[in-house]
Amino acid sequence: MPLRTLVRRGYQRLTDPCRAIYIEAVASRFRSDAVAPSDWLHSSRTRLRAALIPGEAKALRTWLDAASAFRQELAQRAQLSMEHKMRLLGAEDAFVGEPVNWHRDFVTGKVWPRRHFSRINYMSLGDPCDVKRCWDLSRAYHWVWMAQAYWLEGDARYADEVVRQWIAWLADNPPEIGVNWGNAMEVALRSVSWWWVLVLLDGASSLTDAFRARALGALVEHAEYIERRLEVGGDGLSSNHLVADYVGLSFCGILLGMHPRAQKWRGIGLKGLWHEVDRQVYPDGVDYEQSTEYHRLKLECFLYAALVARRSGYEVPPTAWGRMEKMLEYSMHLTRPDGLTDSIGDGDGGRVCWLTDRPAVDHRGLLAVGAVVFERGDFKFQAGEQAPPEVAWVLGLEGVERYEALHAHPPGERSRAFRHGGTYIMRSGWHSDASQVVIDAGYLGMGPKGFGSHGHGDTLSFTFFARGRSQLVDPGTYVYTSDSTWRDAFRRTCFHNGLTVDGRSVCAFDDGPFQWSSLCNPSVEIWCQGNHWVVFRGTHDGFQRIGGDIVHVRSIALHFRGPLLLVFDEVRGTGVHSIDTWFQFGPRVRVETQQVREGRWCGPNDAGALGLYVRGHELPQLSVHYGDEIAFLGWFSERYGRKEPAATVRLSTPNETLPYRALTVIGPRCLDANTLVARHDLSELTDELREALCAWHSLAN
16 A cells, blocks of 8 residues: 555544544534524514415415426426436436435536535636535525425425435534535525425425424524625625625525524625625626626526515615616516527526526526516516416415516617626517627626626627527536636637637636636727617727737627628737637537638528628638537537537638728628618618728629
8 A cells, every 4th residue: 555545544543533523513613593492483484484485375386286387397307306316507317326415526426525614625627526516406406396396296205305305414514514615605595495495395294393493593504604704805896606695694684583693684684785786786787797697696686685575574775676677677688589698708507596497598587577576568578478487486476467467568679788787789679580689898897997707708799699599609608617728718709709819818817717817998989779770889908918009899780671790890000910700600500611702601501590701801711610629619508517519610810910800791691792782771880881891892793
């Protein structure tokens, strides 16, 4: 046996007794309030029913029973949970052990040490494991699914399994010991799931008073932990972590009403939430972390906490309601004609409570709740005519009736500039076959003084939806810490519909999965909506770290009766540089190229797809990357933890003397320059777009 192994085993034998004593000491520090009196138990049950399941439970069960699609997917999720199979973070039916191993990455098999959380390296960037798999498992989403199934069906097997796993979790995760105490956000989101489980299992024989008291004591431990370890960021730049912390503390403070510290927790949590909704959300409703999935998570945090607070008799400031309504307006405009959104910036599928199987890129459940809360028919228009299950779970049967009585109508604005957040959304209309373009012209993340955080190197990048499908997409996230190379790849500009100079991204990475060493300053010069076109022009200075005078200027124009999109790029400055323009097609699409009189066409070979017509000073070199594991190009991640091949088109102009100008026309294969110029009114376009189109037209003739 190697000497190193002998030394390590000897050290473990010496330290294990000390570690056991330490764990017990840490745990006992939290147990002073763990035994709840009978009046506390009664009070908690009453508060839970009123706060989380409003109205008459029997009528609500009847309505949900009739929602066949929801019942079917819930039955499937609950049964898989009974079998200890999880669909989390890209894993499909991954077995998590019998009994469940709460410290094990259920994909790679890595087991995290059972030591004080401060002594655990969560990043492990050189190790292909992902701590989020342990964290999401311990958020107890699957307990909520089994508890929902019990509440609807009355099958005691679901309740018994939840309680059995809960007892095991408490034994295996003493306070502050192990990976599942790694940050307050995990503790907070877990506590919200636990509260839902307690109300849904009420009346189950396995949820005895003794166990309920134990669970409430554990929730006290959670509240104490969150209070001590609120994740307040430096320089006033806090993130979704702090928002989740405050949600967990608010729930505990409201629902542990008779506990001596509940008032303090409630005050800290609610005051913190209304402070952060003003700080972390721009006045136009855009999340300042520049992530559409984290926008959704924060909206869920603020909205659900506000509803629980209001039903429990606590005031929510009008300014907070107003900011939440603005967030819903942003989600309404982000939602594509197919009902989903693009995942711009980071996204890991996180949510406060997983009540339905709706993916994180689907905001319609929140829009439906918001339609009732704010009496907005335009929110209902995007959410759908029928009330989704979220309305029933969050607002009760009364909420369903109010939703059904609400008149749905299209939003008043076809296109919308969210100037504070830097998102510009073009639409040809609100009909099902409309086109939509989403342009990211905002700061990288957390505003001009931020450090990037969950933003990507996608300044002046865009997505394009037309003909009922995503034509050009955002690539998604894939992973955070399990693979640093892939993490950085999905953040690079070349993974987006953007432009690079000398192979450099818009912004430069720093060490770590969420840090950036250089940012850029975007500016929008033109946003104009006419009768035929909506036109955007923006700039950024991100390439000035290469050459002090380089500025990228991009103009984008969407024709309402297209589908037709114009993209004109100009790189101003001096010197000789290599320019690459990148276009990211969706997955499962193969593209082909062909010469045309106007230059070159590149796109998928099917009737519904649109392609690229390319022309510049000289015809650029064109290459297509598809699932390239060497160059790390040609990939798409629909959800965290999974990636699949997707076509990335690269237009290269090496050794170009600046200034550089190039027009890309995105349209159907049958489009030609003569038809475009002859049949479309060009008077609403900017001068540079008109000149570029005229040059393209002259080349064709």
